[in-house]
Amino acid sequence: MTDARAQSALRRLWRRLPAPVRRRARTLAGRPPTPTARPAPAPAPKPLPEPVTLPDDLPDRPQPRPEASVRLFVGPANHAGQGYRWARAVERDRPQVSAVAFAPTRPGGFSFAIDYTVPLPVYWDNELWARDQLAYLESFTHVLVEAQQPLLGLHLDEDFTREVAHLADHGVRAAAMCHGSDIRLPSRHVQDNPWSPFLVPGYRKTVELEALATLNAQRLTDLGIPVFVSTPDLLDDVPAARWCPVVVDTERWHTERNVRRPVPVVAHAPSRPEVKGSDLVEPTLHALHEAGVIEYRRISRVPARQMPEIYRDSDIVLDQFRIGSYGVAACEAMAAGCVVLGNVREPVRERVRAATGTDLPLVQADPDTLEEVLRGVVAAPERVARLGEAGVAFANQVHDGTVSANVLRTFLDGPR
Incomplete structure (x- = not known):
C-alpha cells in the first residue's frame, strides 16, 4: 500500500471513531480538542444595591437640656408606657435631670405616650439611622436599657451588651430594667405557680422564653451593671436587682x-x-x-x-x-x-x-x-x-x- 493510500485509509478510520475518542486522542497528542459548544456568555453585571436612605418624615430627636447634669435615655420597650413614665418621674424628682424615652412604633400597638419614636423597620434595619442614633446616645450621661432589647436594632449584632460597652467607652453609664418575660425563667416559675402559663400543654413560647431568660440573665451577670425590675415577683429571677415600681398618672x-x-x-x-x-x-x-x-x-x-x-x-x-x-x-x-x-x-x-x-x-x-x-x-x-x-x-x-x-x-x- 502506498503512503497516500495508507493515509487515506487512516483518515477514514479516524472519522469513524466516536467524537469523545477523537477529542481524547487530540489531548494526549498535545492538540486542544475542537470546540463542540459556544463559549458561555459573560455574566450580566449585577445592579448596585440601593443606597441606604432615611425616610423624609422621621421626627427630630428631642435633645436633652444641655445644662442638665444628668441626661437620661430610656428605651427601647416602653411596655405599658412605663419608659415614658419613669422618664417623667425622675424629671419631677430633680430639676437637674433631663430624660428622653424612646421606643419604635409597633403596628397594632396601644399608642402609649413617648418622647421619640421611629417606624419599626427603621429601628431594626436602617444603618444610617443606627449610626446617628449611636452618636445621639453618646450625648447622654445615663442609659436605662429596657427588657435587654437592643437600642440600635440589628446594628452591633442586635446585642445590647455591645451597645453598653460602646457607651461606657464614651462615658455613658448604663443600667438594665427587666420587665417580665425577658428575664422570667419558665422552669423556675412553674415550681412556685400552679397556674403558670408555662404549664399549659403546647404553650408555644415556653422553650423560646427559657432560652431568652437564660441568655439575658447571663449577660446581666457578665456586664455587672445596676439591674432593676418593674414588678416584685421578678426578684425571684434577679435576686440582686431592685424593685422599681411601675408608674401611673x-x-x-x-x-x-x-x-x-x-x-x-x-x-x-x-x-x-x-x-x-x-x-x-x-x-x-x-x-x-x-x-x-x-x-x-x-x-x-x-x-x-x-x-x-x-x-x-x-x-x-x-x-x-x-x-x-x-x-x-x-x-x-x-x-x-x-x-x-x-x-x-x-x-x-x-x-x-x-x-x-x-x-x-x-x-x-x-x-x-x-x-x-x-x-x-x-x-x-x-x-x-x-x-x-x-x-x-x-x-x-x-x-x-x-x-x-x-x-x-x-x-x-x-x-x-
Whole structure:
C-alpha cells in the first residue's frame, strides 16, 4: 500500500471513531480538542444595591437640656408606657435631670405616650439611622436599657451588651430594667405557680422564653451593671436587682365614686389572655353574669387613652391569675377606685410590704376561689368602699412615680 493510500485509509478510520475518542486522542497528542459548544456568555453585571436612605418624615430627636447634669435615655420597650413614665418621674424628682424615652412604633400597638419614636423597620434595619442614633446616645450621661432589647436594632449584632460597652467607652453609664418575660425563667416559675402559663400543654413560647431568660440573665451577670425590675415577683429571677415600681398618672385615673350599683360591673381587660389566665376565670364570670350577681364586661382592643373611661364605669376589675403578681393594669384600676381581684403570691405581697410599709390592697383570688371571693365582695358594699379607698391610697403612695424616682436615684447618683 502506498503512503497516500495508507493515509487515506487512516483518515477514514479516524472519522469513524466516536467524537469523545477523537477529542481524547487530540489531548494526549498535545492538540486542544475542537470546540463542540459556544463559549458561555459573560455574566450580566449585577445592579448596585440601593443606597441606604432615611425616610423624609422621621421626627427630630428631642435633645436633652444641655445644662442638665444628668441626661437620661430610656428605651427601647416602653411596655405599658412605663419608659415614658419613669422618664417623667425622675424629671419631677430633680430639676437637674433631663430624660428622653424612646421606643419604635409597633403596628397594632396601644399608642402609649413617648418622647421619640421611629417606624419599626427603621429601628431594626436602617444603618444610617443606627449610626446617628449611636452618636445621639453618646450625648447622654445615663442609659436605662429596657427588657435587654437592643437600642440600635440589628446594628452591633442586635446585642445590647455591645451597645453598653460602646457607651461606657464614651462615658455613658448604663443600667438594665427587666420587665417580665425577658428575664422570667419558665422552669423556675412553674415550681412556685400552679397556674403558670408555662404549664399549659403546647404553650408555644415556653422553650423560646427559657432560652431568652437564660441568655439575658447571663449577660446581666457578665456586664455587672445596676439591674432593676418593674414588678416584685421578678426578684425571684434577679435576686440582686431592685424593685422599681411601675408608674401611673394617678390624677388621670382618679374617679369620684359616690354611688355603688346593686349589680356591680366587673371588667377584665387582659393584654395577653393566655398569660393573664382569662381562660381559667371566664367560665365563673359568665356563670355569675347569667345568675345576675355581676355584670361582666370583657375588654379587648381598646386604645390606652380610652381605658380611664372604662374603669370609671367599672366597680371591680380582675387582674391576672397565672403569673402570681400584679402590674400596670392593677395599679390603674386601683387609682380609679376600683376593687381589684387577682392572684398574687404571698412572698410577693411580703416584698411589697417590706419595701413600702403598707399592704397591697388587691383582693386575693385564684381560679379555684374566685366565685366565693367575688360573691363575698359583692355581698359587702361597705367593704367595697373601703377597698376602693385603700386602692387609691396605695396607688398614690407607691405608684405615682415618687418611689420609682427614689429607687432610680441609686443609679443616677452613682459614679460615672
